[in-house]
Amino acid sequence: MFNVDDIRKDFPILSRKVNGKPLVYFDNAATSQTPQQVIDVIVDYYSNYNANIHRGVHSLSQEATDKYEHARQKIQKHFNAKHAHEIIFTSGTTHGINLVANGFSSLLKKGDEIIVSALEHHSNIVPWQMLCERTGATLKVIPMNQDGELIISDFDNLLSDNTKLVFVNHISNALGTINPIEHIIKQAHLYGAAVLIDGAQSCPHIKPDVQALDVDFYVASAHKMCGPTGQGMLYGKESWLKKLPPYQGGGEMIAEVTFEKTTYADLPHKFEAGTPNICGGIAFGAALDYMNSIGFDTIAQYENELLEYATQELLNIDELTIYGTSQQKTSVISFNLDGIHPYDVGTILDKLGIAVRTGHHCAQPIMDFYCIPGTVRASFAFYNTKAEIDALVAGVKKAKMMLA
Ligand code: PMP
Numbered sequence: 430m431f432n433v434d435d436i437r438k439d440f441p442i443l444s445r446k447v448n449g450k451p452l453v454y455f456d457n458a459a460t461s462q463t464p465q466q467v468i469d470v471i472v473d474y475y476s477n478y479n480a481n482i483h484r485g486v487h488s489l490s491q492e493a494t495d496k497y498e499h500a501r502q503k504i505q506k507h508f509n510a511k512h513a514h515e516i517i518f519t520s521g522t523t524h525g526i527n528l529v530a531n532g533f534s535s536l537l538k539k540g541d542e543i544i545v546s547a548l549e550h551h552s553n554i555v556p557w558q559m560l561c562e563r564t565g566a567t568l569k570v571i572p573m574n575q576d577g578e579l580i581i582s583d584f585d586n587l588l589s590d591n592t593k594l595v596f597v598n599h600i601s602n603a604l605g606t607i608n609p610i611e612h613i614i615k616q617a618h619l620y621g622a623a624v625l626i627d628g629a630q631s632c633p634h635i636k637p638d639v640q641a642l643d644v645d646f647y648v649a650s651a652h653k654m655c656g657p658t659g660q661g662m663l664y665g666k667e668s669w670l671k672k673l674p675p676y677q678g679g680g681e682m683i684a685e686v687t688f689e690k691t692t693y694a695d696l697p698h699k700f701e702a703g704t705p706n707i708c709g710g711i712a713f714g715a716a717l718d719y720m721n722s723i724g725f726d727t728i729a730q731y732e733n734e735l736l737e738y739a740t741q742e743l744l745n746i747d748e749l750t751i752y753g754t755s756q757q758k759t760s761v762i763s764f765n766l767d768g769i770h771p772y773d774v775g776t777i778l779d780k781l782g783i784a785v786r787t788g789h790h791c792a793q794p795i796m797d798f799y800c801i802p803g804t805v806r807a808s809f810a811f812y813n814t815k816a817e818i819d820a821l822v823a824g825v826k827k828a829k830m831m832l833a
Contacts, residue, residue, distance in 0.1 A: 431723065431727045431729070431731060431811075433811070433812065433813075433814055435504065435702075436637070436811065436812050437812050437814075438692050439464040439812075440462045440463070440464050440465070440812055441465060442454070442462050442463070442470070443486060443812060444463065446679070446782065447779070447782040447784070447825035448779065448780050448781070448782055449470075449782070450781055450782030451782055452654070452782055452784065453781075453782055453783040453784065453817045453820050454784050454813070455623070455682070455783060455784055455785050455807040455808060455809060455817070455821060456784045456786050456806075456807065456809075457653075457760075457809060457810040457813075458605075458630060458761050458790075458806060459652070459653075459786055459808070460601050460652045460653060460658065460810035461652065461654060461655050461810055462655070462810070462812065464655055464657060464718075464719050465655070466714050466715060466718075466719050467656060467715045467719060469486065470712050470715040471657065471708055471712050473478060473709055474493075474707070474708040475708065477496070477736045478492040478493050479493070479707075479708070479726065480493045480811070481704055481707075482497050482704075482705075482707055483495070483673050483681060483698075484660065485715050486631050493707055494683060496711045496712045497705075497707055497710050498513075498807045499695070499711075500710045500711070500713060500714030500715075501516050501607065501714075502520070502715040503717050503718065503812055503826060504516045504662050504713065504714065504717065504795070505796045506649065506665055507636065507717045508603060508637060508638070508639050508662075508671070508760040508794075509635075509638040509639060509640050509641070510640070510664050510775075511640060512667055513758060514667070514670075514696040514697045515664055515666065515667055515670065515694070515696070515697070516662055516663075516664055516697060517662065517663040517664075517665065517670070517696075517697050517701065517704050518660070518662060518697070518701055518706070518710050519648070519660075519663050520629075520659050520660065520661060520662040521629075521650040521652070521658075521659065521660065521704065522552060522627060522629040522648045522649060522650045522656055522661055523552040523556075523638070523650075524661060524777070525646075525648030525649075525661055525662070525663035525665075526552055526553055526554045526596070526625065526627065526648055527558050527676070528648050528663060528673075528676040528700060528798065529625055529648075529663070529665070529673070529678050530556035530557055530559065530560045531556075531560075531674075531713060532672075532673030532676065533560055533564075533593075533594060533673070533686035534560060534564060534676055535674055536562050536580065536672075537564040537565075537566040537593055537594075538564060538565060538566070538713055539564070539565030539566070539640050540565075540566075540567075540585075540591060540651040540820045541564070541565075541566040541591055542568075542569055542592050542593065542643050543557055543561070543566055543567070543569070543592070543594040543595070543596070544559055544568075544569045544570075544571060544581050544584070544587055544588070544592060544594070544595040544596070544617075544622075545568060545569070545570055545595075545596055545597070545607070545731075546571040546584075546597040546598070546794070547570055547571060547572050547573040547794055547795070547798065548572070548573055548577070548579060548598065548601040548603070548604065548606060549598055549601075549605075549610065549627070549792065549794070550595075550598065550602050550627065550629065550791045550792055551791040551792065551793070552627070552629075552791070553596055553597075553598060553730040554794070557596060558623055561778045564693060567592070569587045569662075570745065571584040571587065572599070573795070573798060575754075576606075576754045576755050577601065577604040577606045577752060577754065577755055578606055578746065578757070579597070579606075579608055579609070579753045581609060581613075583675070584613065584616070584735045585616055588617065588619070588620050588622070589618060589773075590621075590690055592617065592620050592622040593622055593623070594615060594622055594623050594625065595617040595622050595623075595624045595625075596614055596624070596625040596627065596628070596633075597610065597624075597627070598627040598628075598629065598630060598811065599619070599626050599627065599628045599630065599631035599635070599637065599756075600630035600631065600634070600635075600759050600761075601630065601753070601762075601767075601790070601792070601795070602630045602761070602790055602792065603752075603753070603761065603763055603789075603790040603792040603795045603796075603804070603806070604752060604753025604755075604756045604758070604760050604761065604795065605630075605732065605736075605753055605755075605758040605759045605761030605808075606753055606757060607631075607755070607758060607759060607761070609757075609759040610624075610626055610642065610644070611642065614626075614642055614643055614644055615643075618643070623645040623646070623648070623669065623728065624645050624646070625644075625645065625648065626642070626646070626647045626648070626751075626794070627645035627648055628647050628648060628649040629649060629650050629653055630650070630653070630761075630773075630794055631649075631759075632649040632650075632654050633654045633655075633810065634725070634728060634729055634732060634759045634760070635725060635729065635788070636721075636725040639664050644664075645665065645666050645668075645669050646663065646664065646665050646669065647663075647664040648661065648662070648663050648664070648799065649662055651709065651712070651713040651716055651776075654716055654717070655716040655719055656712055656713045656715075656717075657706075657707050657708070657709045657712045657713070657716075657718030658709075659709055660706050660709030660710060660712070660713050662713070662807075663700075666747065667696065668697075669697065670696050670697075670700070675693055675699050675700060675702070676700055676702075677703070678702055679700040679702035679703045680702065680703055680704075681694070681698055681701055681702055681704075681705075682698055682700065682701060682702040682705060687801065696796075705746075707721070707756070718788075723811065727811075728769050728811045731811050732740055732759065732760040732809055732810070732811055733760070733782070735760055735809045735814075735815065735818065736758070736759070736761075736762070738762040738815055738818055739762055739807065739809065739818045739821070739822075740762060742818060742822045743762060743764060743821075743822060743825065744817070746822070746825060746826060747828065748766060748767040748768075748829070748833075749751060749764055749765070749766055749825070750764060750765050750799050751763065751764045751775075752764065752765070752795075752799055752801075754803055756761055760808060760809035761806060761807075761808045762789075762806070762807050762808075763773075763804035763805070763807075764804060764805055764806075764823070765804055765805065766828065766829050766832070766833070769806050769828070769829070769832045769833065770789040770802065771788065771802070771803045771805045772787050772788070772803070772831070774825065775787035775805055775826040777824065777827065777831060777832070778805075778825070778828065780805075781820070781824045782820075783819075783820060785804070785805050785806060785807045786805075786806040786808070787803060787804040787805050788800070788804075789803045790803070790804070790806055801819055805825075807821055
């Protein structure tokens with residue numbers, strides 16, 4: 430049985446105060462908090478078996494290697510990848526996207542087209558613009574509507590035999606919209622285009638099945654799903670990962686090095702140059718164990734209740750606009766008070782111990798679409814409560830009184 434009071438006991442940070450007030454942490458879409466179970470794994474690594482992996486014959490190195498590779502298997506199982514070597518450890522979503530964008534440098538030419546959506550984080554825009562600069566390929570954009578949804582009929586019309594790659598997020602970080610990725614993947618494949626899904630915001634709420642989706646690449650960050658920062662994963666279909674050239678050169682990613690010619694290691698090591706974030710990978714596995722022990726259906730159901738409650742309560746405040754009103758959304762609410770800068774609202778909420786994000790959320794094209802400088806974004810996780818939402822609503826009313 431899901432009991433939020435019990436869950437909250439797992440997160441030491443939730444009992445601290447900020448500015449003399451109990452912390453209300455509503456910046457989960459930026460970074461989630463870390464349960465004791467994951468903190469213990471990190472402490473255990475540095476206390477008991479910190480060593481470099483894949484190299485030493487000594488016992489500590491072996492132990493660290495086994496735990497690291499076991500974490501890879503946990504990630505494989507979680508995402509239902511066919512092979513463990515289709516999981517590449519990265520430093521996060523941004524790294525995964527850049528790795529793929531770099532790999533496509535040798536596969537694209539002038540006249541080729543690649544498709545992005547209007548709802549993207551800058552990390553799923555800029556690496557592709559850089560790819561276009563290198564190759565002469567053209568970037569096309571799936572437009573959005575006022576509700577913050579993609580206009581899918583326009584996507585269908587953008588596809589052609591020139592389309593080589595489509596990359597969209599599963600869930601928008603700025604608005605919380607869940608995009609119809611099943612349709613996008615199917616349609617793109619009709620034209621032989623590969624699809625990369627940015628799962629940074631979906632993985633904290635949904636358990637994606639990469640084989641059922643038939644997706645070519647799927648990327649995620651551990652720090653948004655109860656794991657550490659500086660750690661993420663790229664799933665790639667074996668056939669694609671074999672086709673793409675390595676991203677970085679260095680130790681670990683080679684088979685043989687001479688000054689005349691270097692050959693590369695097999696997957697996954699071909700894409701993992703240098704000493705990785707060993708502890709981070711192991712802790713990522715522990716974070717997945719933790720979230721799975723609660724269950725993603727349970728998490729989604731509870732977060733939906735929080736979303737509905739918060740939406741109703743915030744909409745009771747006059748002159749408050751919510752951006753992103755799709756029926757298909759997760760527990761993210763982006764809003765503004767008429768005529769008041771989001772930064773000012775965020776500053777007052779912080780004084781009350783309430784952590785929200787303010788600004789453009791690394792999604793400036795979305796802000797441009799709504800002709801606003803930014804929003805206040807409250808994003809909820811399964812360890813938040815309705816009482817915390819009441820505190821947010823009271824804080825927003827107070828901010829309105831002080832600033833209007
Ligand atoms: N894509 C989306 C949708 C995100 O929300 C984020 C993080 N805000 C990223 C990409 C980048 O993730 P990271 O900073 O962990 O690489």
